[in-house]
Amino acid sequence: MKRLQMTNRTQPFPIALAIFPLLEGVFFIEATQHSHPVAVIALLIASAVMLSFSIHIFFHECVHYRARYPQTINLLYSLFLGLPFDGYRVHHLNHHTYENGLKDFSSTWKRQQGENVAHSVCRYSLGWLRQLKAAMQAPHPFDPRWGNVVAIKSRIPIQKIALVVFSLLLVLIDLKLLLLYGGLIYLGWAFSSLHNYGQHPPTEQSPICTYPSKIYNQLFFNNGLHWEHHQQPQHHWDQIKLASQSPRIPSPHLINPCATKLPFLGHLLLVLFIILGIVLVIVVVLALLAALSVYVSCSSMTF
């Protein structure tokens, strides 16, 4: 087993990466404001895709930040995730310990009649609740060098209570809000599982795969460099460099499982991905310009 530590991260709140939970929230609120089913479903799917990127980019970076967060932050993160933030921490540390082996809760393989058999993409993604069940039942989910499992698990019950209280509040306001929130969380984690399947395709060699596209990695904060992340998980996202020996896949992780079967769909989704990335950049630039103009107008009022 590799000697692994998570010591290089110095940013408890990776602010640039927070664009994904921010957009998740914006799309979700927009979905609650519409009555036309097509608009609601489209906005909910957009919000769920953002949740998936939130998990793989923003919350993933937070999980690797070793210092303990204040409880209020843990609770806030849990509401965005729809599951306890420290439960996700347990799940991810298990993933780094076993790296898609059979003890990995998110393994894309299963053991059947003495052989390793690949999970089907659909059952794996839509059946992500099985991973949750396995994580909840495992007494020793990860190598203790990754962290103190007792301390991490001790923070989970209050995060569960916060989620129950939040759900009750949604029901009190409008049952539709709870149904939309439930839909967002289920779909978001299904997309997240699909993304994980792309990172660890169950081929004969079962490698951890990298998507090397420069533009993708600039737009999605080096999220494509997954093999490199597993080799040096202690590195902050912007310290990761593409390695010449990393196993590669031809499409972004989220769409690669479908793209390998349907190349046309893969190309179409890739174009949509690039458009999505460009929209993200425009949103960030506009937000920065708006913040700058507010700052300038406040400064001029002072003088």
Ligand SMILES: [Zn+2]
């Ligand atoms: Zn990781």
